[in-house]
Amino acid sequence: MNSKLHEPGGPRLRVGYGRAGTIAGVSAVLCATSLMAIPSASAAVPTFPDNLVVFPDRDFITIEGYQDRVGQTALVEVTRKGAGVIGSAQGVVTAGDVAFEINHPGGYCWGAGTGLNVTPDIQPGDVVSIKFNGADAGATTVQDAYVTEHSSLSGTTLTVRGHAGAGVNPAQMEQRIVEPALKDTSVGRRDIRAVPGELTAADGYSSSLVFGNDGTFTATYEFNDAATAGIAAAASGERAMAWEVEDADANRQGLTIAEFGELGGPGMGGCPNGPLQSGPVGPTDVKVAKVNGDVKVNWTPAQAIPGTPAITGYRVTAVGRTVTGHEQSEAGVRISDPRASSTTIKGLPSGEDYDVYVVSVSAAGETFPAVPFIAETDTTQPTVTASPGGGTFSTAQKLTLTANEQGCDIFYTVDGSDPIGSGGVAAEGATLYKDPVPVTDSGKFTFAAIDPSGNVSDKGSVEFIITNDPVPDAPAFTGAPVAGKGNATVSWSAPNPGAEGLTISGYTVQAFTEEGVAFGTGQKVAGDVTSLVYEGLAGDTQYRFTVRATNINGDGPESPMSDPVTVQGETVANAGPDQNVNRGTTATTVTLDGTGSTTAGATYQWRQVLASPTDPDAVTLAGSTTLQPTFSLPVYKYPMTNKPLTFELTVTAGGGAKTDVVSVTPVPDRVTAGQAQWKSRDFRVTGTSSAVGGTISIRVGGPGGTVIGTAPVTAAVAPETGGVFTLRLRDGNAPATNPGTIWVESTLGGTAGPITVVNK
Template sequence: MKSAFHEKGQPKSRVQHYGRTAVVATVSAVLGTTSLLAVPAANAAVPTFPDNVVVFPDRDFVTIEGYQDYVGQTATVEVRRPGVGIVGSAKSVVAAGDVAFEINHPGGVCWGAGTGLNVTPDILPGDNVSITFAGTEAGTTTVQDAFVTSDSTLEGNTLTVRGHVGSGVNTSQMEQRIVEPALKDTPVGRRDVRAAPGELAQEDGYQSRLQFGLDGPDTFTATYIFADRATAEIAGDAGGERAMSWQVEDADANRQGLTIAEFGELGGPGMGGCPNGPLQSGPAGPTSIIAAKVSGDVKVNWTPAQAVPGTPAITGYRVTAVAKTVSGSEQVESGVRISNPKASSTIIRGLKADEEYDVYVTSVSSVGETFPASHAIPAEDTDAPTVTATPNGGTFPTAQKVTLTASEAASDIYYTLDGTDPVSGGVNAPHALLYTDPIDVARTSTVTFAAIDPSGNVSENGNVTFTITDDPVPAAPVFTAAPKAGQGTAEVSWAAPDAGAPGLTIDGYSVQAYTADGVAFGAPRTVAGTVTTLVYDGLNGDTAYQFTVRATNINGTGPESAKSEPVTVQGALVANAGPDQTVARGTSATAVTLDGTGSTATGATYLWEQVLTGPTDPDKVTLDAGTTLKPTFSLPVYRTPMTNKPLTFKLTVTAGGSTRTDEVKVTPVPDRVTIGLAQWKTGDLRIGGTSNVVGGTITVRVGGPTGRILGTAPVTAAVAPETGGVYSLRLRNAAAGTTNPGSVWIESTVGGTAGPTTVANR
């Protein structure tokens, strides 16, 4: 099928206007059955049709298209830079329509919305822009390394655009484009001109092609030869030349993982109120600031700041005490500058004991200081802190890491390993160690510790003794799958962990069940060391359980694994509605069979019901033999207001006065349809496009997805060597109307929908 980007009509998706010129954002691509070409560097899932993540790196702008299965849900978009991390993020609610939402563009949300990462990322080639819902990824676009490097040059009727293309870009999946609405009134007859790889192509009013390597490695050259000088000048004056590159193109020529680089556009905030870019923002400030008065000094503690990824490194801090007494218009200010970015405390000395002060701490980087500064008010404190140790001593077969925690934030904890006091006379002893990270205890030792809070109060000494037998035990196993429920049983499986040391073997495993309240259920069950699965029996039916497993070697039992996913064990009465199904819609009604054969078979009755949204649910179907284990229904041909949302069916099993229920989802799979041609002139309206299924019927509507029907057209087989189907609707005279209908939507009897698409004037 021919790409809509090479039709004279409008592209498959809407046209967005951004100032004097316009940017064309394509509709997404779907992963078809033909071979796909993708950027080698992309290792995340590229969005699939009709969804897309479109990135405009020069303007740090992202458009989220499609995702209509998530309307009303909150999506998280993150910009990840390899080797750096997340450099930008935002949350937004998916809206109905082709554009789900936009980031950093009028009408959309700012970067940082809902995430607190208040910086507009400087999006660069190689960045990964992902969309997730409730932590589950729904698509990632890798920003392509292709962009225009200079304004176009005009010689005679020939216009040349030059640019850069990185080695990781698939050059067969590139296009250079100049967008200028004034071109519609020239022999071009449309709002843009385009250059694609290959031989010189003839278009209305011009010829064009895109070549690579003419100006050296990693370069591209787009050449346009116009039929007349006036048209060439209009294109040359357009500005904003762009390079378009995409990761995947399917059999329908939809373009996925699209990057649109626009020459001359500025990055940073795309609308008022959005945060600055990484080089315009002051550094992140320190947190958890505590200021304590100690005689004539103020001791200040804080948690060191973390630079926002992509921003200049934090080089240090400025700490200032400002007297509250005002003399005329002046206040006394004292402070220190610290050049250590990991510093977490300082003392401002020489202050008046009878004066009150405000304390301010700012981070410092090459772009300035935190604004506003983080603020603290010094306070008197006479309460001594306490310190706890985790683990709190004991006998262990291997080395331990000991965590010390003070009850008061910003307290300094000191410790020794020889039994001596870590604090003497209110200060740390010379041989004491300052606690900064968990302590490694590799041999039998006693850890003695005490804390000094910011006001100088000292805790009592604490000590914990560790006996390290140095007998390695196995590591904690990891479950390989969710437990499988049976009747009063659950089957659990895990992977064999490290046995503890070379030459050791695992002798066996013990599996412990836990109820939903976290209480152990009975004694652990054991299996031999070569066995990594267990059917845990004797469980209570209709009850949820989680499991842990430990491995044992000759030295003893290793640590407990993390808990498995929860599983609800079947009781004496079982309702099993079978696995969820996906069913392709057909050109006629499609028969579907539900399967409850995993349910109780003896002395039971069955009732299947469709779970509806209400009495007028447009997706209601009629169940045949709904009181048997395997009822059927017909999935009808698609017709508005029907949807392609999953159909939910509930099975109720009754026996001996008890009932159990289970649900199953049947998800219709529609055809993929496009609008490749949408043109109007007085007395003549043409709508055409494609479907991947032959034999359906396309309905064309105006005024919205449920609006007035303009007409219908059958989907017939495409002419070889093209695959799939095509349709065409042409209305003449009065049927075409006396005005352009504006936008059109289509639906297929096989379930596919598309639109809105703007109807172009001819």
């Protein structure tokens, strides 16, 4: 785990490099397994050194790493099962271990760049994700572990109790208390921690962490002296920290830090309120009209921001513009139906002009500020359209009636009579249109609309003949469309033809633009063909498709839309497939493949996309103006990383240019240090590697620190597999004092650390 965590009033502390027992840092820790009964993220947990750190009690997020994205804008979203996105913000990645933060001083507010202006109340089971340009770049699920009560002290024994939800892996849990004053006690550091198991001795105290069968945990601390116990008991914010996963190199990823007693909501001035403190959004498309002496108001019902209290209704108020003795007349109604979309305020004095206010109401209050709307006199007739416009059909249809003015009431009849009676009101027997009308039998519909001002549309009618003859079922696509130059190939499976003895006579495929608008007329194939090269499409444009089958009785229903596909234009850039390349004991030659690009009259230019001018992973491309350039993947040496290398191909042809990118991911060996021991004039480190042939360097002072020795990786003795190494320094070659912690670095790319060196 690579988190640098923020302590209130204190410095950032590194948490969790290496395995349990060698973790430095803050708080209480939980790592859940894949069996956890909470929603899983659609994207994978970030890989080291990238990470997402969630502080649910403070609704605060830290984004760590992502140094290959410096200067790029990231979208962070909090998603809740059944509610959707409940919080979001955009932030620009900056250089350093902490890329950016949300809802913490110096960082971004929730809603920045997204308009979802609410601080989410982050809860266990929520998923926090990060995206760049719409592509997933990592996600973590908020873990279900937290302290439930303040620590209690009895003599020199301190007890902390908490909750660990189903699926929590006890072997990956710790509980911690952070108090800077502990550095000046026998503890000698600013935090104490309890790890699973019985009492285990540490400097100045012993601790244990045990779990009950009822989803609880108890952390117990036995201090060597009462004064130190009192300092720990006076600390606040007892923590539970939960890592979602641990990778093969013991890096813990996806971290939840639950802090007892911390308050949620805005973490800094100017940030939006939390969901329980946020007034509801107002209704939209408000229309206000004078109708005789009344004011008729129509609107589109509001949709509550996910995570905020539900909208329970509306308040509509008409305020007279005439001021008499510092007073204005006011009249209005309170509506308790959240689905309401209209009301009429009656009994208003004639000759007065009004400003009308429409606000939503929820448990958090009302929309603020309310926006005034001016009542106007409308004399324009509305119009109504019908879809489908009548005709003969083999199967039942649904009739949709649409008025051109918001707030119109549409009425229809099925006996041919006029739906609007004298006085411009609905006739007796007319039905108010609310939703598409099922048309299961032959018949005629007559319809008209009344707008909010009482204007009546012309009467319209449509007639249907429903034969109820069996038609084919909807086909199903058998895969994603395949892009070609100006075309796309779609394939589907043959559906049920409708009934025994019937056959499918043909298929019709329809293309749709990204906006869902039909592109041209559908293209047809015979009934024994289940694929089509859909020609005449615009290059560099995204499309989806539907297909429907036809038999002797008519057309069946359309299939669901296909996956999207972007059609190739005249110029095609194809940088080839992504690659994973094993690091070797010597530089490894890698070939990029742009042979899927345009070849006639084209020129090519490859470049490596670097995080900065001093990117340690920069390589030199040979043949950068050819379709298949090469580069040497170097032998690993800090500060190189194992992050994917990104290469961009630009193809220029016929006056146009296109680009495509490909990633090459170095695959390192996995190294561990099983033993690190020191005594005077004798220093020894042993460990393993997943590969044979590399050279191990032992460093002190950090990943880029001083190398104090190297050792080859040789084959393990059967039946073990992989490699092993031993570094032993004696006499004058051994460190004069215990180095404390070391880092292991392999020429094949693997790293591990910090590793605690113990005294023999």
